[in-house]
Amino acid sequence: MTEVSWSRLGGGDCIRLTGLPAGAVVQVRPGPAATGGGLPPMAGQLVRDGADLCFVPRFAFLDGTAYTVTVEGATAVTLVRARPDRTATTEITDIRPTAAEVPCNLLRLYVWFSAPMSEGCAAGDVRLADDGGDTIPGALLPGEHELWDTSRRRLTVLLDPARIKRGLAGHREAGYPLRPGKPFRLVVDSGFRDAQGLPLRAGAQRRYKVGGEERRHVDPASWLLTVPPAGTSEPVQVAFGRPLDHGLLARCLHVAGPGGELIHGAPQISHGEQAWQLVPRRAWASGSHQLIVDPVLEDLAGNSVSRVFDRDLSCPNDEPRQARPVMVPFRPR
Amino acid sequence: MGEFGLRAGRADVRSAGPITFGPAGILFLADNAAAKVFAVDVADLGPADESGPFDLENVDALVGSFLGCEPSDVVIRDMAVHPLSHNVYLSVQRGRGDAAQPVLVRIGRLDGSITDVPLDDVPVAEVAIGDAPAGDDERLDITLPLGDEGEELQVGERTIRILRQPIRTSTVTDMAYVNGALLVAGLSNEEFSSRLRRIPFPFSDAATGSSLEIFHVSHGKWETTAPIRTFVPYDGGASILASYTCTPVVHFPLADLQDGAKAVGRTVAELGAVNQPLDMVSFVQDGQEYLLVANSAHGLVKIACRDIDAQSPLTEPQQPVGVPRETKDLQGIRRLANLGDNHVLLLQADNAGRQHLRSVKTASL
Numbered sequence: 107m108t109e110v111s112w113s114r115l116g117g118g119d120c121i122r123l124t125g126l127p128a129g130a131v132v133q134v135r136p137g138p139a140a141t142g143g144g145l146p147p148m149a150g151q152l153v154r155d156g157a158d159l160c161f162v163p164r165f166a167f168l169d170g171t172a173y174t175v176t177v178e179g180a181t182a183v184t185l186v187r188a189r190p191d192r193t194a195t196t197e198i199t200d201i202r203p204t205a206a207e208v209p210c211n212l213l214r215l216y217v218w219f220s221a222p223m224s225e226g227c228a229a230g231d232v233r234l235a236d237d238g239g240d241t242i243p244g245a246l247l248p249g250e251h252e253l254w255d256t257s258r259r260r261l262t263v264l265l266d267p268a269r270i271k272r273g274l275a276g277h278r279e280a281g282y283p284l285r286p287g288k289p290f291r292l293v294v295d296s297g298f299r300d301a302q303g304l305p306l307r308a309g310a311q312r313r314y315k316v317g318g319e320e321r322r323h324v325d326p327a328s329w330l331l332t333v334p335p336a337g338t339s340e341p342v343q344v345a346f347g348r349p350l351d352h353g354l355l356a357r358c359l360h361v362a363g364p365g366g367e368l369i370h371g372a373p374q375i376s377h378g379e380q381a382w383q384l385v386p387r388r389a390w391a392s393g394s395h396q397l398i399v400d401p402v403l404e405d406l407a408g409n410s411v412s413r414v415f416d417r418d419l420s421c422p423n424d425e426p427r428q429a430r431p432v433m434v435p436f437r438p439r
Numbered sequence: 440m441g442e443f444g445l446r447a448g449r450a451d452v453r454s455a456g457p458i459t460f461g462p463a464g465i466l467f468l469a470d471n472a473a474a475k476v477f478a479v480d481v482a483d484l485g486p487a488d489e490s491g492p493f494d495l496e497n498v499d500a501l502v503g504s505f506l507g508c509e510p511s512d513v514v515i516r517d518m519a520v521h522p523l524s525h526n527v528y529l530s531v532q533r534g535r536g537d538a539a540q541p542v543l544v545r546i547g548r549l550d551g552s553i554t555d556v557p558l559d560d561v562p563v564a565e566v567a568i569g570d571a572p573a574g575d576d577e578r579l580d581i582t583l584p585l586g587d588e589g590e591e592l593q594v595g596e597r598t599i600r601i602l603r604q605p606i607r608t609s610t611v612t613d614m615a616y617v618n619g620a621l622l623v624a625g626l627s628n629e630e631f632s633s634r635l636r637r638i639p640f641p642f643s644d645a646a647t648g649s650s651l652e653i654f655h656v657s658h659g660k661w662e663t664t665a666p667i668r669t670f671v672p673y674d675g676g677a678s679i680l681a682s683y684t685c686t687p688v689v690h691f692p693l694a695d696l697q698d699g700a701k702a703v704g705r706t707v708a709e710l711g712a713v714n715q716p717l718d719m720v721s722f723v724q725d726g727q728e729y730l731l732v733a734n735s736a737h738g739l740v741k742i743a744c745r746d747i748d749a750q751s752p753l754t755e756p757q758q759p760v761g762v763p764r765e766t767k768d769l770q771g772i773r774r775l776a777n778l779g780d781n782h783v784l785l786l787q788a789d790n791a792g793r794q795h796l797r798s799v800k801t802a803s804l
Binding site: 134135136137144145146147148149150163164166167168169170171173213214222223224225226244247248249250251253254255256257259262266267268269271273274275276277278280299300301302303339351353354356357372385387402404408410413415417418419420 | 455460472500501504505506507508509512514516531532534535536538539540544552553555558592593595597605606607608610611626627628629630631632656660661662663664665668684685686687710712713714715717735779
């Protein structure tokens with residue numbers, strides 16, 4: 107009588123077969139017995155361990171998957187790889203922007219999770235919905251490419267650019283996905299799986315009011331700077347006059363001191379993404395400082411310092427601006 | 440393989456991305472998690488070309504069975520056909536989350552057999568494709584963490600926790616090898632731009648290639664850029680046809696892609712609203728070159744290259760928009776590849792989500 111069970115061999119998982127007739131042909135396939143017809147066996151090796159034979163898989167057994175073992179073509183047993191009994195702990199920690207109102211040509215949102223996530227859920231578990239709870243169809247960029255940061259904790263959510271860019275079929279036929287005066291919510295369902303395969307503790311949503319189009323360059327010359335006194339570690343504060351992209355703000359603004367050296371410190375983006383500040387690690391020197399603005403910095407609608415999202419060729423204001431960093435001088439008092 | 444700079448080693452692939460064949464049967468694999476492209480000698484010496492069709496039903500279930508997982512845990516990221524043996528290669532992500540594992544799967548052209556291609560102790564070369572921050576931009580990736588990760592920093596009397604990690608990533612959407620260079624299209628998780636990177640091959644330590652932004656004009660009125668979703672070289676590599684995430688089909692000569700110069704492609708067609716281009720391939724029928732575009736919503740579109748060359752830039756909205764095209768009533772096509780000169784191989788998903796390899800004669804397209 108053959109006994110088949112989960113076991114270990116050489117530090118790895120295996121399926122152990124005891125009491126097997128000599129020379130018997132053993133195969134393993136994922137799934138219940140009925141699905142095996144015509145499918146190739148799972149890659150692995152049969153290794154003799156004393157009187158037992160062990161199936162050592164080339165690719166690790168997956169939790170929650172059933173494996174059917176056949177001996178001489180007949181099903182011996184189906185073993186189910188248990189899923190560890192864990193409770194959901196992963197949460198949504200932030201949804202950006204936090205601005206209360208976004209332009210109707212909003213391009214991008216970010217969702218932050220408290221733990222690394224699985225890929226493959228964004229299309230089904232992230233949506234835009236109206237105040238009645240109905241999904242706004244065709245609003246988000248469909249596609250196979252989910253945009254994660256390296257740690258898979260921040261998901262970038264793009265609205266379909268074809269519906270935002272003027273002149274394209276998507277925009278002409280379907281219009282903006284968002285309408286001025288019609289609030290909407292970004293909804294993340296709790297079914298979104300974390301990297302352990304568990305759902306979220308709870309879904310989350312953020313509601314936005316919708317304003318008109320935003321088609322202007324991001325213009326550092328129009329920003330309002332609050333300049334700290336020299337000799338203190340008070341922050342330099344920058345007010346943009348409109349919300350900018352949270353992801354890009356985190357890396358596009360720097361401060362250089364009188365000698366051109368970068369001022370190190372703690373940057374902070376305000377709630378609403380309309381302002382940024384830097385608390386310096388050391389007290390401000392006197393003399394001329396520069397706020398250095400990377401020209402890729404965008405607003406919520408994809409307009410950057412160097413170019414607008416789609417340029418109206420007949421509009422002189424839309425002409426591309428310099429691709430080099432923009433310097434905004436200030437002098438601690 | 441020394442002539443291409445490949446050395447015995449391990450292709451330490453962390454995630455399965457787009458694949459394409461280069462010279463001498465070398466396969467390029469994009470790894471978006473590691474921000475690298477690997478060039479691997481897949482040691483596929485034959486058999487010689489078989490010019491017949493090749494079809495394999497339920498390829499996801501077959502591959503899943505070999506890999507020991509359910510079909511739902513088989514994510515086929517890309518498909519390529521070896522130029523000589525015509526064996527089929529699939530870039531597969533097996534499992535999800537922390538359990539996910541990239542596997543390069545080879546399907547035998549003659550018998551449909553499934554194997555995994557070894558990536559250990561093989562001739563390999565690699566190149567980084569990340570937008571690495573400049574040396575003095577140490578702060579670029581600093582954020583205030585939301586949990587207790589990162590490191591503590593003393594600022595005056597305050598203790599602040601900071602996190603240094605690459606937040607900005609670039610995802611390869613498509614690749615093609617043309618005349619000694621690998622062309623790589625990508626999608627940033629932050630800024631919205633159209634980058635086509637040209638990486639000389641053999642890879643060099645000194646340069647990761649040039650990065651070009653290709654603008655296009657809609658109806659003579661709006662100039663814009665967008666990430667390239669898929670592209671295909673044609674006309675012997677002299678021309679590129681690229682399809683964007685916002686669906687215009689844009690033509691540009693490869694010679695226009697001079698480093699630092701502003702490149703403006705010619706919009707020759709639009710593929711329609713609420714639709715995404717998924718893959719492209721070129722093929723020859725009756726001595727004429729044609730392009731096939733697989734779409735998420737609008738079936739398989741066939742365009743004659745001579746019509747592209749004759750198409751003036753779109754200046755007015757028209758219906759249908761741009762070059763003449765035929766739409767084939769083939770739904771669910773996710774990937775395309777040339778299977779010899781006489782067939783195009785399709786990776787097709789049916790209504791139930793099961794995936795199949797199906798070949799169609801170029802003469803019938």
